[in-house]
Amino acid sequence: MTREPFIRVPFLDLKSITEKYRDEIQNAVLEVIDSGWYLLGETVKRFEENYANYIGTKHCIGVANGLDALTLILRAYKELGVMKEGDEVIVPANTYIASILAISENGFVPVLVEPNQNTMEIDDSKIEATITERTRAIMIVHLYGKCAYTEKIKELCEKYHLKLIEDNAQAHGCRFGNRRTGSIGDVAGHSFYPGKNLGALGDGGAVTTDHDDLAEVIRKLANYGSGKKYVFEYKGCNSRLDEIQAAVLNVKLAYLDEDNEKRVSIALRYIDGIKHPQIIVPEIPQNGNHVFHIFPVRCKTRNCLQKYLQTQGIQTLIHYPIPPHKQMAYREWNKKSYLISEEIHATELSLPMSPLLTTEQTDYVIEKINKWEN
Numbered sequence: 001m002t003r004e005p006f007i008r009v010p011f012l013d014l015k016s017i018t019e020k021y022r023d024e025i026q027n028a029v030l031e032v033i034d035s036g037w038y039l040l041g042e043t044v045k046r047f048e049e050n051y052a053n054y055i056g057t058k059h060c061i062g063v064a065n066g067l068d069a070l071t072l073i074l075r076a077y078k079e080l081g082v083m084k085e086g087d088e089v090i091v092p093a094n095t096y097i098a099s100i101l102a103i104s105e106n107g108f109v110p111v112l113v114e115p116n117q118n119t120m121e122i123d124d125s126k127i128e129a130t131i132t133e134r135t136r137a138i139m140i141v142h143l144y145g146k147c148a149y150t151e152k153i154k155e156l157c158e159k160y161h162l163k164l165i166e167d168n169a170q171a172h173g174c175r176f177g178n179r180r181t182g183s184i185g186d187v188a189g190h191s192f193y194p195g196k197n198l199g200a201l202g203d204g205g206a207v208t209t210d211h212d213d214l215a216e217v218i219r220k221l222a223n224y225g226s227g228k229k230y231v232f233e234y235k236g237c238n239s240r241l242d243e244i245q246a247a248v249l250n251v252k253l254a255y256l257d258e259d260n261e262k263r264v265s266i267a268l269r270y271i272d273g274i275k276h277p278q279i280i281v282p283e284i285p286q287n288g289n290h291v292f293h294i295f296p297v298r299c300k301t302r303n304c305l306q307k308y309l310q311t312q313g314i315q316t317l318i319h320y321p322i323p324p325h326k327q328m329a330y331r332e333w334n335k336k337s338y339l340i341s342e343e344i345h346a347t348e349l350s351l352p353m354s355p356l357l358t359t360e361q362t363d364y365v366i367e368k369i370n371k372w373e374n
């Protein structure tokens with residue numbers, strides 16, 4: 001007989017997060033149901049306006065998911081004649097596979113750049129050496145919710161006339177100075193996958209940009225390549241955010257900053273409390289540059305730590321166990337080595353993190369970690 005493992009601190013309790021906004025979500029969804037209008041309507045339009053305002057861009061285009069957002073951005077650059085197949089796009093070697101899939105899906109060549117071992121974000125000192133005549137863009141990923149943008153990246157984009165694309169799937173609400181990530185580069189892709197800081201109750205995504213031409217092409221591409229009913233300019237696809245998800249997102253967007261602040265305060269408590277010689281915690285965030293989608297610690301014997309925490313009822317995850325260049329999907333890269341990325345993938349462990357984590361739960365995790373005898 002197998003017993004359910006007891007869970008004292010869940011990694012992320014989505015059910016409780018939804019429960020917190022249940023009444024408002026229910027009303028918003030019922031309004032859509034009763035309206036009889038389920039796609040490309042007023043609710044999506046309202047969310048696009050709200051989210052563009054929140055991020056600080058002129059345009060927001062709702063799409064079906066985060067991968068589509070990134071794929072459509074690159075596709076639009078092709079349609080605009082800015083990029084062509086075979087061009088190179090620089091991307092961090094340690095990202096969720098979707099960032100890289102969006103590049104290869106369009107026939108571009110992803111050029112992987114190692115992260116900085118401490119920040120785990122793309123190492124801006126290693127970018128310039130990878131730029132060639134075919135490089136057209138840099139895709140930065142605000143991994144774990146931490147801003148990956150730097151002045152150096154901006155200088156490189158200017159010097160080599162590269163587009164700057166942000167993968168903001170994990171960093172809604174994150175800041176660089178007084179700007180939000182998602183408004184810093186030329187264009188950004190966002191995911192509203194349920195577990196993200198701003199999550200729908202299903203799939204959802206968005207593109208934000210200040211560029212009118214790019215926004216227009218992406219909107220058309222996502223709607224069969226059409227700007228006008230039954231007139232098709234591009235061989236487009238169907239990638240829409242639906243009215244029900246937009247209704248949910250409108251409710252949750254109003255609480256995003258508050259929820260992010262809770263994440264940051266839990267992170268600070270972890271950073272302050274975890275004192276174990278074999279565990280490395282993230283750096284203290286500066287000026288809102290981290291919204292802790294994930295709280296990543298690093299440990300050489302990560303698997304032992306994970307097993308031990310499981311026996312204490314503490315759920316953890318690994319983001320991510322296998323680096324993209326070691327995946328079967330990219331078998332052409334399997335013999336390459338990106339040592340820093342590999343080290344991070346081998347040592348990273350994500351502690352429980354959610355706006356609903358209590359002080360007691362956080363302290364329980366800290367206490368058990370500090371008592372760990374390896």
Ligand SMILES: *Cc1c(COP(=O)(O)O)cnc(C)c1O
Nearest residue numbers: 065066067096098099169191193
């Ligand atoms: C979640 C995620 C995506 C993809 O988003 P989906 O909505 O699941 O398609 C892209 N990039 C990163 C970094 C992500 O974490």
